[in-house]
Amino acid sequence: MFIGVDYYPEQWPKSRWPEDVRLMKELGVNVVRIAEFGWQLMEPEEGVYDFSLFDEAIDLLTENGIKIILGTPTATPPAWMAHQYPEILPVDENGVTISFGARRHYTVNSKTYQKFTRKIVRKLAEKYGQHPDVIGWQTDNEYGHEKSDRSYGDEDRMAFQEWLSNKYGSLDALNEAWGTVFWSQTYTAWEQIPVPRKVFQEHNPGLLLDFDRFCADSYTAYNKLQVDILREHISDQQFITHNFVFTELALKQRDIAKDLDFISFDNYPVWGGLPEPIPPAAIAQQHDLCRSTKAGKGYWVLEELSGAQGWSHIGYLPRSGHIKLWTYQAIARGAEAIVYFRWRAARFGTEEFCHGILDHDGKPRRKFEEVKEVFNALKIFGDEWVATKYKAEVGVYYDVENAWAWRIQPQSDAFTHKQELLRFYSGAYRLNAATDMVSPESSLDGLKTVIVPVYFLTNPVFTEKLKKYAADGGTVVLSYRAGVKEPNNAVTEITLPGELGELAGIEVHEYESLQNGQQTRVTGIAGNIMDIMSPATVWCDLIEPKSAEVLAVYRDAFYEGTPAITKNKYGKGNVYYIGTAVEDYFLVRLYRDIFAQAGVQTIELPDDVEMVIRDGEAGSKFLCVLNHSTTASHRVSLPKGTWKDAMTGETFKGDVRLQSLGSFLLIQ
Structure with a gap:
């Protein structure tokens, strides 16, 4: 099993390198990731290449039995490039050009930047592509992170117009799909179509969703540009991956993953300014998402938190045991290698307060000893553990396009897609059911229950899969705002929940959007939630059963007594509809009944x-x-x-x- 660290030799005197390597060997490191931010050193001026520093570092590491993962350095184009070719810089939604001075200061749609990318990736691949101790490559670093997923410049606009022309074929088809007759927005030439820069009110929802799709496709194409060059020059023994950040960016990680040998992930359970780590269920959900991104294939964690993190604000200090716990959680849910960020805290630059295994003084202390304990353990059983199989029984639906549609129209200031997805995932997590994340492309075979939270933007392929799955005996759990939107981001004209109405056995004639601070209540009237009450927040669908039975009703509103949760028999299966956001304790009780009926194995444990x-x-x-x-x-x-x-x-x-x-x- 590969276990290692992220190392930045360029940030330390060469006289320190031997001591770093000595301590790495003491720790048990067998792999390091380097060079992902080293473009200026590799190409100090246009067309002049110098890999001498990395040659020395790689020689020292590999002579001591440590393997290398090389990052292509394209996340940090050098200052000379931004100065001489300012067209590479991204533009924000206000039309302001993003300055050189941090990182990710490029737009993937820049032809100039694509040209420089080809050159540096090819030079790196030619240099190290047959190196026996370079085991793999990471393309770029955290695509789209820190709001770099969308750019609104002139070159982006022209690329967007070309993308739209390829998608729709004609302006008539585009105008029909977006409903541009509204507010006199009909386009008569492709050049008239804007990127969604700032307007007085809000852009057309169809345009906004297509812009997100365009941005995602642009990143997929940019990654493939790098992968194709690497494949041409590197050994068949070297892998290609990318370290994703799963935060509902305008990226389609599943599409990018098709060109990678496996995906990687940066796991930060806590970050600058947070008083405590994010909920354990949220971390677990991220790991499930990683495992499902490439159809259940294992993944690597290329940045695993090892110390307090932050830039201008420092986050929570991980307690003794946290490093081991988060490492074990990652492996249990599908990680096949762990690389800790970072080896040592930097003395300068934006990440001065991103603490590592070693702090600024470079002396091994508590964190070093905890990581050593983890490394020693994984040497004993890591390979055997990684080789085991994870078998999911509960699928939780996640489609990034649905997340984009919610970002465009959240409809309540109490709503965030990430939080509501976690709400419905957490009920299964708390019962220790074996969960997986499913997408429109996923097979539902072998799953005993499929939970589909806030299925606002429907996908026809997935809707048909759900119907067949339920008809064949599967259990489906739907939530409020299901079936509202068609793929073009227009509202269905079928009574809600639209195409899902027969499946759920209900109709929704009215609904209420609840804002922060507003709530009503629901009371269970059947099963494990009988006489149990919960606050109802975020949203209330007023359900009219057609063939469904009622499990819970609303209280404390003019629609008191109206059904809030239902269960419908559909073919050989069962379909539940949860019309509001209920609290965890209530949802867990409901899930106990749902999972027991579906034959899902659960384990009742303390919440922690x-x-x-x-x-x-x-x-x-x-x-x-x-x-x-x-x-x-x-x-x-x-x-x-x-x-x-x-x-x-x-x-x-x-x-x-x-x-x-x-x-x-x-x-x-």
């Missing part, structure tokens, strides 16, 4: 405890148990049988005590 089971060879099982609480220890009931600690060999049966931030791997 996560348990992931993976199947090994010859019937063996690997059980990862994680206590995310920083203060409370928990007694945890293990699944039936005798379990052995993979590290110590100690055996357990029945209950075990898990200390705060405790994590271990058990084998059966």
Whole structure:
């Protein structure tokens, strides 16, 4: 198993390098990622290339048995390029050109930038593409991160118009799709179509969604540009990946992933200014999303947090046990390699307060010792654990286009797509069901339940899959605002929930958007939620059952007694519709009934405890148990049988005590 660090030799005196490598060997590092921000050193002036610094660093590392991942340096074009070729710079929605001075200061639509990209990637590939100790390549760094996913300049506008022409073929078709008759927006020439810069009110929803699609396709094409050059020159033994950030950017990671050997991910459970880490369910959801991006294929974590992070503001200091816990969580959910960010905190530059395994003084202390403990453990059982299989029983729908549609029209100041997706995911996470993220392209075979949160922008292919899945005996969970939009971002003319009405067995004639601070209540009237009450926030669909039975009704509103949650028999399957945002405790109770009926395996544990089971060879099982609480220890009931600690060999049966931030791997 590869376990390593992100290293920036260019940021330290060469006299320090041998000590860094000595400490890396003591730690157990067997791979480092380097060079992703090194363009100025590689090409100090146009057409002049110098790889001597990286040659020295690579020689020192590889002589000590450490393998190399090389990053193409295109996330940081050098100052001379921005000065001589300002057309490479991106433009924001106000028409302001983004200045040189940070990173990601380019637009992928710049022909000039594409030309320079081809040159530097080709030079790197020719230089290191057959190096026996360079095991792989990372293209660029965190595509689209920090609002660099959208650019609104003149070159972007011309590329957008060409993209639209290719998509629609005629202006008549575009005008029809967008409904440009509204507000006299009809276009009579492609050149009239703008990029969505700032306007007095809001742009046409169809234009906005297509612009996001265009931006995503531009990044997919830009990544392929790099991949094609690398494939031409590198060894078949070297892989190509990219380290994604999954934050609903105008990117289609699944499309980009088709050109990669596997995907990678940057895992930051806490960041600058946050008083505490994000919820464990949110971290788990990100890992599930990574695993599903390339149809269940394992992924790498190329940046795993190892210290307090931040630029001008510093985030929460990870407690003792956090590094191990977040590492184990990643591997349990599909990570096949872990690379920690960063080896040592920088003394200068924007990331001075992104702390690493070593802090600014370069001396090994608590974090170093914790990472060493993790490395030693993974040397014992890491390869065997990574080789096991993760078998999901519950799929949770995520389509980035649906997220874009919600960003364009959130409809309530209490709504964020990310939070509502997490709301419906968390119910399954709290029951320790084996979850996966599914998309329109995903197969639903083998899943016992499919949860489809806030399915606002429908996808005809996925809708038909859902109908067949339910008809064949699957269980579907829909939520409020399902079936509202067609793929062109226009509202359906079919009574809501549109194409899903027969599936859900309901109609929605009216609804209420609740803003921050507003709420009503729902009361369960059947099953495990009988007589249980929850606040109802964000949205209230007023449901009229057609063939569905009622499970919960609204309280405290003029629509008191109106159905809020229903269950419908569809073919051999069951379809639930949750018409409002309910609290976790209520949703967990509802999910208990849904999962029991569907045959989903659940494990009841304290809220802070996560348990992931993976199947090994010859019937063996690997059980990862994680206590995310920083203060409370928990007694945890293990699944039936005798379990052995993979590290110590100690055996357990029945209950075990898990200390705060405790994590271990058990084998059966």
